[in-house]
Every structure is written in structure tokens, then in C-alpha cells.
Amino acid sequence: MDTLRFYQEYWWFLVSLLGALLAFMLFVQGGQSLLYSIGKTESRLDMLLRSLSKKWELTFTTLVTFGGAFFASFPLFYSTSFGGAYWVWMLILFSFVVQAVSYEYISKKGNLLGRNSYRAFLFANGLLGPLLLGAAISTLFTGAEFVVNKENLTETVAFAPIISTWKNPWHGLEALANFWNCAFGIAVFFLARSLACLYFINNIADDEIRADSRRFLCLNAAGFLLFFLPWLVFLLLKSGFAANAADVIVSEEYKYLNNFIALPWTAALLLIGVVLVLTGFATTLFKPNFTKGIWFSGPGTVFAVLAILLAAGLNNTAYYPSTVDMKSSLTLANSSSSLFTLKTMSVVSLFIPFVLAYISYVWRKLDKEKISRESPR
Amino acid sequence: MTDFVLLDWSRAQFALTAIYHWLFVPLTLGLGVIMSIMETLYVKTNDPKWRRTTRFWMKIFGINFAIGVATGIILEFEFGTNWSNYSWFVGDIFGAPLAIEGIFAFFMEATFIAVMFFGWDKVSKRFHLASTWLTTAGATLSALWILVANAWMQHPVGMEFNPSTVRNEMVDFFSIVFSPVAVNKFLHTVFSSWMLAAAVVTGISSWYLLKKRETTFALDSIKIAAIMGLAGLALTLFTGDKSAFHVASSQPMKLAAMESLYNGQKSAGLTAIGIVNYEKKHNDNSPPMSWEITIPKILSLLASHDLDGFVPGICDIINGGYQTKDGVELSVSEKIRRGKLALAALADYRKAAGANDTAAMQESRTRLDTHFKYFGYGYFNTPDEVVPNVPLIFYSFRIMVILGLYFIGFFIVTLVCIFKKNFHEKRGMHWIAIFSVPAAYIASQAGWIVAEVGRQPWAIQDILPVNAAVSAIPSSSVKITFFIFLTLFSVLLLAELRILSKQIQLGPEPEETGAEK
Numbered sequence: 001m002d003t004l005r006f007y008q009e010y011w012w013f014l015v016s017l018l019g020a021l022l023a024f025m026l027f028v029q030g031g032q033s034l035l036y037s038i039g040k041t042e043s044r045l046d047m048l049l050r051s052l053s054k055k056w057e058l059t060f061t062t063l064v065t066f067g068g069a070f071f072a073s074f075p076l077f078y079s080t081s082f083g084g085a086y087w088v089w090m091l092i093l094f095s096f097v098v099q100a101v102s103y104e105y106i107s108k109k110g111n112l113l114g115r116n117s118y119r120a121f122l123f124a125n126g127l128l129g130p131l132l133l134g135a136a137i138s139t140l141f142t143g144a145e146f147v148v149n150k151e152n153l154t155e156t157v158a159f160a161p162i163i164s165t166w167k168n169p170w171h172g173l174e175a176l177a178n179f180w181n182c183a184f185g186i187a188v189f190f191l192a193r194s195l196a197c198l199y200f201i202n203n204i205a206d207d208e209i210r211a212d213s214r215r216f217l218c219l220n221a222a223g224f225l226l227f228f229l230p231w232l233v234f235l236l237l238k239s240g241f242a243a244n245a246a247d248v249i250v251s252e253e254y255k256y257l258n259n260f261i262a263l264p265w266t267a268a269l270l271l272i273g274v275v276l277v278l279t280g281f282a283t284t285l286f287k288p289n290f291t292k293g294i295w296f297s298g299p300g301t302v303f304a305v306l307a308i309l310l311a312a313g314l315n316n317t318a319y320y321p322s323t324v325d326m327k328s329s330l331t332l333a334n335s336s337s338s339l340f341t342l343k344t345m346s347v348v349s350l351f352i353p354f355v356l357a358y359i360s361y362v363w364r365k366l367d368k369e370k371i372s373r374e375s376p377r
Numbered sequence: 378m379t380d381f382v383l384l385d386w387s388r389a390q391f392a393l394t395a396i397y398h399w400l401f402v403p404l405t406l407g408l409g410v411i412m413s414i415m416e417t418l419y420v421k422t423n424d425p426k427w428r429r430t431t432r433f434w435m436k437i438f439g440i441n442f443a444i445g446v447a448t449g450i451i452l453e454f455e456f457g458t459n460w461s462n463y464s465w466f467v468g469d470i471f472g473a474p475l476a477i478e479g480i481f482a483f484f485m486e487a488t489f490i491a492v493m494f495f496g497w498d499k500v501s502k503r504f505h506l507a508s509t510w511l512t513t514a515g516a517t518l519s520a521l522w523i524l525v526a527n528a529w530m531q532h533p534v535g536m537e538f539n540p541s542t543v544r545n546e547m548v549d550f551f552s553i554v555f556s557p558v559a560v561n562k563f564l565h566t567v568f569s570s571w572m573l574a575a576a577v578v579t580g581i582s583s584w585y586l587l588k589k590r591e592t593t594f595a596l597d598s599i600k601i602a603a604i605m606g607l608a609g610l611a612l613t614l615f616t617g618d619k620s621a622f623h624v625a626s627s628q629p630m631k632l633a634a635m636e637s638l639y640n641g642q643k644s645a646g647l648t649a650i651g652i653v654n655y656e657k658k659h660n661d662n663s664p665p666m667s668w669e670i671t672i673p674k675i676l677s678l679l680a681s682h683d684l685d686g687f688v689p690g691i692c693d694i695i696n697g698g699y700q701t702k703d704g705v706e707l708s709v710s711e712k713i714r715r716g717k718l719a720l721a722a723l724a725d726y727r728k729a730a731g732a733n734d735t736a737a738m739q740e741s742r743t744r745l746d747t748h749f750k751y752f753g754y755g756y757f758n759t760p761d762e763v764v765p766n767v768p769l770i771f772y773s774f775r776i777m778v779i780l781g782l783y784f785i786g787f788f789i790v791t792l793v794c795i796f797k798k799n800f801h802e803k804r805g806m807h808w809i810a811i812f813s814v815p816a817a818y819i820a821s822q823a824g825w826i827v828a829e830v831g832r833q834p835w836a837i838q839d840i841l842p843v844n845a846a847v848s849a850i851p852s853s854s855v856k857i858t859f860f861i862f863l864t865l866f867s868v869l870l871l872a873e874l875r876i877l878s879k880q881i882q883l884g885p886e887p888e889e890t891g892a893e894k
Contacts, residue, residue, distance in 0.1 A: 075468025
């Protein structure tokens with residue numbers, strides 16, 4: 001394997017890992033979407049908010065770092081997708097902006113909009129965040145309508161010399177008209193809610209909340225499976241684009257299934273992930289006193305999403321297919337940063353285990369004492 | 378032909394987001410240090426008054442921090458959504474600091490801020506103190522990386538253009554990180570943020586003194602803030618001098634605009650105050666200033682560290698012909714011509730590469746390398762396109778400097794009164810301190826207007842103008858998002874101000890709650 005390719009794949013792995021960690025951390029959004037359902041009384045709502053408020057920033061930071069890592073390692077994706085699918089990314093951003101202030105403002109006197117508005121903001125982020133992020137990520141498989149032409153940069157007489165152009169007027173909203181993008185978005189939404197139920201069961205020592213969380217877990221886990229499994233079958237059966245030996249983009253039948261076969265460790269990762277997710281759900285549902293389901297389904301989510309994202313880019317796959325101009329499709333090879341930049345950032349990436357270690361340490365320290373009606377604010 | 382409507386709205390949206398973001402960041406940077414010092418005093422002395430003081434300022438920090446985070450995420454993603462060409466053309470260089478910022482700084486901040494807010498009495502005092510300092514360090518590190526990226530836009534170094542990928546690629550990471558412009562910009566920004574936070578702490582504390590409430594708390598807070606504010610200002614002044622020197626060498630047009638200097642001079646004087654002639658064009662004979670007071674030779678001293686040094690004006694830069702350390706400067710018309718040659722050479726190179734014609738690739742590459750220095754000028758058509766908004770930059774610079782000097786006096790007087798132990802009696806000073814809070818914000822924003830408007834029309838100085846950096850989206854979409862952001866940020870700002878005002882009225886926690894347990 002040549003050096004550049006190694007670093008491209010290494011950075012695809014890191015970007016995928018950040019995406020997988022983000023999928024897990026979306027339990028915060030899932031929890032927000034349950035504020036009206038589980039937080040029926042003021043004291044219950046207060047406990048849910050106290051529980052989520054310690055974690056929202058990690059989710060937010062993971063999203064920002066996911067974006068930053070994508071920008072740094074695959075800038076052509078950043079320029080093409082963000083500059084083209086403008087509206088879908090803007091909607092995601094709006095929902096995260098209102099979330100960022102809500103935890104701090106909701107309980108403060110003089111918050112101008114009233115407690116219920118911030119609660120509605122959190123709900124909106126809980127609903128739109130996972131749904132839209134899921135739909136946007138699904139376009140890595142279903143594709144988008146864009147053209148990349150680097151020659152445009154030498155153009156000085158036409159409209160601004162823009163390399164990446166979007167070929168429909170909807171600028172990203174069209175992704176929501178695709179059934180499979182929506183199915184994946186809905187699956188991510190239900191997964192986030194299921195993980196949130198598991199998190200509440202683990203983090204809040206309150207019988208009513210735990211009972212309600214189990215009830216909602218049952219419904220949301222069923223919703224997740226109802227949308228995720230057909231999407232997974234769709235993924236395994238669909239064709240995809242790939243770069244051939246001459247670096248020309250061609251269509252390939254069963255591309256993603258082939259990827260899992262060609263890279264069996266990713267298939268194993270997906271299988272282990274799905275089993276862990278289901279184990280977390282099942283043990284929590286069938287063992288009434290079991291509270292550690294999040295520690296099965298959480299890592300399971302990370303493994304499964306990591307495997308899916310790896311399958312999107314490895315094995316010469318076009319991880320962002322253009323449905324209007326096949327040759328514009330983005331692969332790791334044609335969209336990455338230079339070898340020097342990837343190498344430089346790889347040195348920095350060696351600190352990631354250290355970062356993960358201190359996050360785990362602090363998480364354990366803060367969560368040692370479970371949240372209850374009596375625990376200090 | 379550029380779509381100027383799209384370009385202007387894209388610029389307006391980015392400016393709006395940056396201005397709002399910068400309302401909150403400096404207070405985070407400065408207040409972080411102030412409250413960390415206060416908590417250190419608490420841990421060292423075990424005196425519960427410091428715990429109470431720390432917890433109050435931490436509350437203010439939290440309210441301000443949340444909205445800073447909210448506006449920050451937009452800025453990161455707007456590089457992609459609104460400046461897609463930019464993202465590809467320099468993403469290889471610009472993306473790296475953003476990724477490093479995420480890995481090193483944001484996670485540190487996000488993790489330890491939770492301990493800082495929720496860890497009182499749950500973790501040991503020392504671990505809590507370490508978390509507070511780490512949150513402050515995370516915020517400062519975050520500033521470091523984004524300012525490294527920004528400094529690179531002002532003074533691009535450590536990269537080479539690759540015609541095969543049609544972008545600039547990083548070749549020397551350390552020359553980017555340790556570029557004198559980057560180091561200086563980071564220090565100037567952080568130290569000026571200490572000043573702003575010091576002004577806010579002094580202003581709020583003075584309100585308590587006016588109301589004859591929380592006197593000990595207020596005087597303790599003012600003492601720490603004023604020392605830090607004065608130290609921050611001294612360092613801001615020092616790094617400001619370095620900034621002027623760097624601007625003179627790498628962005629002479631920005632310096633000329635800061636001074637509304639159209640005709641270059643030896644032994645140039647610095648305009649202390651003046652009124653700009655708004656009608657002035659570079660190619661007419663009208664005076665650039667309607668009225669001014671000038672300090673002789675000081676501009677030459679700042680720009681070249683030589684009282685008799687030559688400082689080029691806007692007309693000199695446009696017409697060329699003056700001596701620089703690299704030789705005789707070309708006119709902008711000639712730079713535009715050479716820039717277009719570079720663009721044509723790049724087009725030829727791409728064609729030759731497509732046809733696998735090695736000889737033609739080599740020939741066009743040589744032409745490209747010869748003219749690449751002026752690549753970005755190829756996107757202009759007339760020389761006057763390189764002139765930024767002179768009055769805005771001129772006045773912003775003066776506002777920043779005059780307010781900076783005012784704050785030196787303000788903090789000196791405050792400290793003298795504090796050490797004479799009569800500050801609590803000086804009601805006039807209390808009012809001045811309260812009215813100084815908006816002045817600190819105005820100075821801080823003015824500084825960024827000088828830096829960013831002064832860089833126009835470049836996204837990256839001499840490499841990529843903003844009209845070649847923008848995304849291909851309908852201007853109507855950008856207009857809509859601009860007004861959504863404007864409404865959203867304004868409502869959130871009003872909410873923040875109202876919450877802050879309520880928290881200030883409530884004051885620090887009662888003694889019993891804040892006391893040592």
C-alpha cells in the first residue's frame with residue numbers, strides 16, 4: 001500500500017470514528033426529544049435536564065470536530081457538500097445553535113423567551129438533529145446532484161470561478177425527498193431515543209423515570225429496527241460507484257456488500273455492533289433491574305456506525321457519489337488533503353486516545369453519584 | 378463576472394456571525410483567567426469568600442460561554458457553506474488548525490467545563506481547580522489554533538501551489554504555526570481579551586459599590602481584574618506595535634487604509650485624529666483628509682522602525698515604482714496582467730495534463746511558477762478593486778487605539794484608588810467603570826474590523842480574493858439565512874443580557890451557601 005493511500009484510509013477511519021462517536025452521543029438529542037414524554041412533571045423534567053446538561057457539550061464538540069476533521073482531511077467533500085447542500089446543513093446548524101444556549105438559559109431568571117421556549121428548542125434539536133444528520137449521512141450512499149470541475153478556477157469571465165456546483169435548486173433539501181435517506185434519518189432518530197432511554201435508566205435513580213424509559217425504549221427500539229433493517233438490506237443490495245485500476249469512476253453492482261466481503265473485519269465490526277445494540281435493548285427490557293444497557297448499546301452503536309462509514313469509503317468506493325456526473329464522485333483518493341498535511345495531522349491524532357481517556361475519567365467521576373430528586377443541583 | 382449580490386450577502390453573513398461570536402469570546406478568554414485566579418486563591422487560603430467570588434463569576438462565564446459556543450459552530454461550517462472554493466483552494470492548510478483545535482482544545486474545554494460547573498463538592502478541591510484552569514486553557518488553545526488559521530489568511534506562508542490538484546498545499550507546518558504574524562496575532566488577541574474581561578468585572582463590581590452591596594466581594598474582584606487588565610493592556614500595546622510592523626511589510630494596503638494615506642512619504646506622521654474625505658478616489662487630486670492632527674514621523678517609526686522610513690500610500694501601491702526589500706514594486710495593473718497569465722498557464726497545464734503531454738505540462742508549469750506570486754490578482758479587472766473601505770478602517774483603528782489608551786489610564790486610576798483603599802468611596806469612578814464596559818466591547822470589535830475589513834478584497838492575502846472564494850448558491854438563500862441568523866442571534870443576545878442583568882441583581886450566593894462545607 002503506498003503511503004498516501006495509507007494516510008487517506010487512516011483519516012477516513014478517524015473521520016468515521018468521530019462520526020460513530022457522534023452517533024452514540026446523539027443520545028443527548030434523543031433525550032431532548034423525550035422531554036415532553038418522560039419529563040411530565042417539573043421534578044422529572046429537572047432530573048432529565050440535569051442529566052443531559054452534563055453531556056450536551058460533548059455531543060456538540062464531537063459534531064464540531066467531525067466537521068473540522070472532514071475539512072482538514074477531505075476538503076473537497078467539505079467544499080462540495082457544505083457549499084452545495086446548503087439548506088440541509090443550515091437547518092442542522094440552526095437546530096444546534098438553539099440547543100447550545102438552552103441548557104444554560106432554561107433555568108435562569110429573566111431568560112426572555114420563557115422556560116417553555118427553551119424546552120421547545122431542545123425538543124426541536126432532538127427531533128431535527130438526528131433526523132437531518134442521518135439523512136445527510138445517507139447521501140454518502142445514495143449520492144447527490146453535484147459537479148466538480150477544477151478547471152472552473154481558471155475561468156475569469158463567467159460567474160465566480162467555482163469548482164463545485166449543485167445541480168438542482170433545492171440545495172440539499174432534495175435529500176429529504178429520497179425514501180432511503182429519510183428511512184436512515186428516522187432510524188438514527190429512533191436509535192438516539194433508544195440510547196437516551198438506556199442513558200436515563202443508568203444515570204437517573206428514579207423509579208418513575210426508569211419505568212417510563214423502559215416503556216419508551218420498547219417503542220423506539222422497535223421503530224429503530226423497523227427503519228434500520230430495511231435500510232441495511234437496501235445498502236447491501238444497492239450498486240455503488242468505485243474507482244477502477246485506472247482511477248476512473250465506474251458503477252459496481254452490490255458495491256457495499258462487496259466491500260463487507262472484501263473487508264471481512266468491517267463485516268465483523270458491523271455484526272458485533274448490531275449484536276451489542278440489541279443486547280443492550282433486550283437485557284434492559286427483559287431484566288427489570290438491569291441498568292447498564294447503555295454500556296452495551298452505546299459501544300454497539302459506535303462499532304456498527306464505524307463499520308457502515310468505513311464501507312462507504314474504503315475499497316476504492318466513491319464515498320460521495322454524484323448522481324448527475326459520475327466522474328465528479330468523490331473518493332478518498334481524489335478529495336483528500338496532501339500527504340504532508342495528512343501526515344502532520346496524524347501526529348496530532350496520536351493524542352486522541354489520551355483525549356478519550358480523560359473524557360472517560362471525567363465522565364465516571366461526574367456520574368458516580370446518580371441523579372435523583374434529592375441530589376444537589 | 379462576479380455576482381456581487383451573492384458576494385456581498387455572503388460577506389455580510391460571515392461578518393455578522395463573526396461580530397456576534399466576538400462579542401462573547403473575549404469575555405470567555407479573560408474571565409476564564411480571572412475566575413481561575415480567584416479559585417486558586419480559594420484553594421490556597423481556604424477562605425470561603427473566594428469560593429463565593431469564584432462561583433459568581435463562573436455563573437457569568439457560563440451564561441456568556443453558551444452563546445459563544447452557539448455562534449462558533451456557525452463560523453466553522455460557514456467556511457464550507459458560503460466559501461466553498463476557499464475550502465478547497467486552501468483547505469489543505471486551513472483545515473488542519475481547525476481539526477487540531479477540535480481534538481486538543483474543544484474536547485478539553487467541553488470535558489472540564491462539566492466538572493467546573495457540576496463538580497463542586499463532588500470532586501476534590503484541587504481536581505476542581507485543575508478543571509477550571511483546564512477549561513481556561515482549552516478556551517485559550519482554541520483561540521490559538523483559529524488565530525493561527527486567521528494569521529495565515531493575512532500572511533500566507535509554508536505552502537506551495539499544486540497545479541495537479543488546483544490548490545495550495547502545506548509544506549511547512551511549523552512556519553505556519555510559528556509565523557511571527559500568527560504568534561503576534563494570538564498574543565494581541567488574548568491580551569486584549571484580558572482587558573475586556575477586566576473592564577466587565579470592574580464595571581459589574583462597581584455597580585455593587587454604587588448600590589452599597591457586596592463591598593468586599595466587589596473590591597476583591599476589582600483588584601484582581603484591574604491588575605490583569607493593566608497587564609493585558611501593556612502586553613496588547615507591545616504586540617500592537619509588532620502588528621503595525623507586520624502589516625506594513627505584508628499588507629501595505631491595509632496600513633495605508635488605516636491612515637487614509639494616499640501618497641507615500643518618508644518620515645510619515647501618524648494621524649492622531651481626523652476626518653476622512655469620503656469622496657476621495659485614488660486617481661483624483663482631492664485631499665484625503667478634511668481635517669487632521671498628525672504626530673510627526675511616528676507612522677514611519679511604527680511601520681519600519683525608522684523615523685525616516687518610507688511608507689507607501691494607496692496611490693503608490695496602485696501605481697507601483699517604489700522600493701521594497703524585494704525590489705521595485707509593480708503596479709496593480711501589471712500584477713493583474715501577470716495574474717491572468719498565471720491563470721492561463723494553469724488552464725494550459727490542466728489541458729496538457731489531460732492530454733498527457735509532458736512537454737506542454739512542463740512549459741505551462743514554468744509560466745505558472747513565474748507569475749504565481751500574482752495569481753490572485755488575475756481575478757480582478759481594474760486596479761481600484763484592491764482598495765478596501767478606507768473610512769471604516771481609518772475610524773475603527775482610531776477607536777481601537779484611543780479606547781486602548783483610555784483603558785490604560787482607567788486601570789491605573791482604579792488601581793491607585795484600590796491600593797489607597799478609597800475606591801469604594803469614588804462614586805464617579807463607579808459610574809465611569811460601568812460606562813467603560815461597552816467601550817471595551819467597541820474597542821475589541823473595532824480591532825477586528827481593522828484586521829478583517831483591512832484584508833479586503835482578499836480572502837487570503839494576494840492569493841485568493843473573496844470573489845473567487847464564494848460558494849455557488851442563490852443570493853436569495855444567503856439573504857434568507859442572513860436574516861434568520863440576525864434575528865436568532867439578536868434574540869439570544871437580548872436573552873443573554875437580560876439573564877446577566879438578573880444574575881447581577883441577585884448577586885453572589887448568600888454567605889451560608891457559598892461557605893466552606
